[in-house]
Amino acid sequence: MIKSMTGYGTGLAENQSVKYTVEIKSLNSKFLELSLRLPKHVSDKELALRAESGKQIERGKVNITVIAEYADQTAKSSVINETLFNKYYTQLRELAEKVGDKNSNLLELALQMPEVVGAKEEETDEEEVKILFQAFYKALEQFNQFRLDEGQVLSADLKQRVEDIMAFQTEVEKVDGDRIPLIRERIAQYTEAAVGKENVDMNRFEQELIYYIDKLDITEEKVRLRSHCSYFLEALQSPNPSGKKLGFISQEMGREINTLGSKANNANIQQIVVRMKEELEKIKEQLLNVL
Template sequence: MTGFGKAVLQLPTKKITIEVKSLNSKNLDLNARIPSQYREKELAMRNTIAKTLQRGKVDFGLYVEVTAEETSTQVNAAVVKNYMEQLRAIHSGADMELMKMAVKMPDALKVEREEIDEKEYKAITDALATALVEIEKYREDEGKVLEEDFIKRIEKIAELLEKVIAIDPERIDAVRERLRKGIADLKEAVDENRFEQELVYYIEKFDITEEKVRLNNHLEYFTSTLNSDDSNGKKLGFITQEIGREINTIGSKSNYAPMQQLVVQMKDELEKIKEQLLNVL
């Protein structure tokens, strides 16, 4: 599911901003942007995020803004002077111009590695937890919207199934009449008893009683699973496969245009459910 969480941590000498963004994905794909001085803690923070979010294309950013006058980056004076001497040997420019070129050379600046203070890291982990709470709330809100959409579409399929059940006797009569008309067009005398036996056998091939019962059970099972407390995205996916199988069988057996139209509508609702299920854990 999509989501966004942010936390800002103000320390005496720096401001640290933590952002966590999530997009839909079947697996966990975590991309982290962390300053070099915090790299040793990256794995621990990754594990915390993975344990909480479980799935999604996740971007994690930790940004540091120095607010004090002190800085860990210093000019490497000896290296800069050496560069200037070398440049002066090949170019008779002013010292200021030579310095501008020298400071752009490799190793002109040196960064003193800072050890991570445990209190600072504890504050960072607390801020990360706050950001994850925000993103989880975002996901829960989206999940409630999806739940309402699933319920609405399952109820729509159930309504269409009721219409299928209502016109089923009409369908059988239509099939029976079509067969009788075909025999009448042959203008041949037939044994009525034998014809009725063959007719019963033929119509049994189009009977959808079992499919109607199973489809109704699958719809009820989908709803009860949706209301359970477990992480059930994959389970719901399996149930929709079974729902689709029953709908397809009803469509292949219907042999009746009004019923086939209802089947098409059920398939349309089911496809919309399948698309949204990709967002559910």
């Protein structure tokens, strides 16, 4: 069963002290483009999360957001660097005295200076890391299920469109049955009208006719197109279908459809070929979102 590259999942895990919420969203992409937003105190877990995401998600433009909420709001609160604050405050006061400014809010200005206010440097305990990964795996499970559900919709649509192309090919085969005899009759009439029936060398005429009709023969293209369509449907139902593999098969289908149109030399067949191309373009658009 195919998977969609579009996905969404959330996971939540908590204990008495902390609650972690993980959100995973993805759109289609040729490669894995992973963006993580983590609280600063668990930034050292980014590599582990990236490695696991690469195994589970495979491809797509993916955004992962991790939110931590503490029962004790001061657990990860900010702290003031008093030494740096005093240094900035002293310098600002001296500058204010030099220019005669007595109304500046030096306290507020000093607090806004770089690195004066920062987060507490605390190590994340093992229990908290377990909670984080529990939420992450729950989000992954929901995310992958979303992809599978979307994949079922895509699979049904792709199957229908390939079957439509095969139905159009059946229409081509019906038209093609009368095409060659009509071409033969038309060429004979033109030749006789041009030089007269008694002046036609029938042996030479037959040789030239065989060469010309061989250029218009589409038997091989019909066989290959039906084979590619069957292979596409087979690959669609395989245990581990690949969007890239299906894309390659659709390219081969396109080559045969184009050749059918160019060699047919028949208005009815060319109209059917246009409808085939419309279905194939829709297939290619859908395949952009297949994992």
